[in-house]
Amino acid sequence: MRLRRSLADQLTESRDLRSPLWRRSVETVPREAFLPDDVFRDVDGQWEPVSRAQMGDEAWLRLVYEDRTIVTQRNDFGEPTSSSTLPGLVVRMLEYLDLREGDKVLEIGTGTGYSTALMCRRLGPELVTSIEIDPDVAERAAAAVRGLGHEPELITGDGLQGHPGGAPYDRIIATCAVRHIPRAWLRQSRTGATILATLSGWQHGFGLVKMTVDGPGSAHGTFLPGHVSFMMARPHQAPPSDVRLPGRAGTPRAASLDPNDIWEDWTATWVAQLATPDTHHTLVLADDGPAEHLLTDHVSQSWAWISANGEGWVVRQNGPQRLWDAIEEAIHLWDGAGRPHQSAFGITITPGAQRVWLGTPDGPSWNLPTCAD
Ligand SMILES: C[S@@+](CC[C@H](N)C(=O)[O-])C[C@H]1O[C@@H](n2cnc3c(N)ncnc32)[C@H](O)[C@@H]1O
Structure with missing residues (x-):
């Protein structure tokens, strides 16, 4: 509890954590329950393997409650393919969702399940659906989330297709990046719903965007301040x-x-x-x-x-x-335009196109790539 409280204090100080209800989630959900015993931490831009057995319990717990990303899976090229996102970013994104009691949330990218558990604690598990594409990762997350007594809807599959069975959603949050907003998310959202996602591409530019759904297939939104990056949704990775x-x-x-x-x-x-x-x-x-x-x-x-x-x-x-x-x-x-940050950009989505603009919706604009989904 002491370490969780100190993490909550740190996130409050950094202004990532702002509301008492999310604070209660951070103080209650044990991040260590979501991490395997062998993980990777960032040391000077390299992912260095660390293990609980080598570190000893005390040092391990200190690492777990640092505000840092912990990579839990890498591919054959050593690139991260799953992680527990840094808690400050997880909480900042959850705060951006402006959740109201009774809101139904769809999360894309369960990962370790830590963010899923924070939402279960805050909303009640019956309002939470989370999708993870990697079966091994999904299985581990399900065990961790259920181990704490929560029973949200956990789906193993491609989150870019959403989960029609639980629709309509009031909030959709993606913790993997996408090249464009999948149509399924727009179809499965209520009018007025919020979608929060990181747009990215094959040059590794990133922008966190908060959108309001205007109707079937339509949405508008603006990009948020800060420097947010996520691993790309697997179907949107570069060939x-x-x-x-x-x-x-x-x-x-x-x-x-x-x-x-x-x-x-x-x-x-x-x-x-x-x-x-x-x-x-x-x-x-x-x-x-x-x-x-x-x-x-x-x-x-x-x-x-x-x-x-x-x-x-x-x-x-x-x-x-x-x-x-x-x-x-x-x-x-x-x-x-004075070289503004991403937060000067916005997005307009219609059934026919997804357009990112600079300054105002009638300012300079660029179409996002259209993909099959
Ligand atoms: C940064 S991690 C998620 C972190 C997680 N929210 C947490 O707190 O631990 C991103 C996850 O997205 C998953 N992912 C990638 N593409 C996906 C897709 N199309 N559908 C669902 N999950 C996907 C990855 O396997 C990875 O586990």
């Missing part, structure tokens, strides 16, 4: 990249922007991704020269190389889409 690098054919022209200034900047990366939503960005390192930036779009079969030539940057583009031209245009627009 395996083609290891063969495209040639450098094409007439070179001087680039009007330094590409390092784009992909080293949080919001510029987001703007570039909006402008080229099916494009991967790769920094290609060379033994004997400066790194080059490569853009590839497998959908339109287009690519662009941006290379330093000693005086500045030169771009060579090929394929039906001029990827770098689209990025330059978007970044110049954003520059002209």
Whole structure:
């Protein structure tokens, strides 16, 4: 209890935790019940394995109650595929939901089940549905959530399809990122419902967006402050990249922007991704020269190389889409608006399109990629 209370104090101080009801959840739900004994913690940007047996119980519990993400599963490339999200972010997102008594909530990405249990404690488990795509992760979460006596609806499956059996929902919250808002979420929400999700893409730009559902297939919303990132929903992950690098054919022209200034900047990366939503960005390192930036779009079969030539940057583009031209245009627009953070952007969703705009709904805008779901 002492550690849970001290976490709640810390989250109150950081302004992530604001209301007494969520505070009670944080003080009651034991995060350690949701973690396996072998996990990974971030040390200087690397996921370092740690185990409860090696650390000893006291140090382990201190780690568990730090406001940090703990990775619980990695893939063969060492990339995180499931985690217990940092509690400050979990709670901040729950606060953003503005829950009212009796609201029915759908969560996408059960993960360890910690956030699911916080919601069960706050709302009552009968109002909570949570979906996890990974069967092993789902099984472990179900055991942990049920071990605390909660019986929410736990589904193993693709959360991008929602769960029609529990619809309509008053709130949908996603703890994995999506490239666009799945139609099923809009269909399964009540008019006036809130959807809270992180939009992302294959250049790793992220924006947390809070939307109000206006009717079947329609919603509007704005992006929230801060720097939120999540692992991508598995069906929205980038297809395996083609290891063969495209040639450098094409007439070179001087680039009007330094590409390092784009992909080293949080919001510029987001703007570039909006402008080229099916494009991967790769920094290609060379033994004997400066790194080059490569853009590839497998959908339109287009690519662009941006290379330093000693005086500045030169771009060579090929394929039906001029990827770098689209990025330059978007970044110049954003520059002209004073380079605002994501919170200056909003979204309008209609049955036909999902459009992210800058400033106002009639300001500059970009369509999100349309996918089968
Ligand atoms: C950051 S973790 C969730 C953290 C969790 N809310 C917690 O507090 O522990 C993201 C989870 O989303 C899951 N996921 C990815 N794609 C999904 C999908 N399409 N449907 C449901 N879950 C998905 C991953 O397997 C992973 O467990």
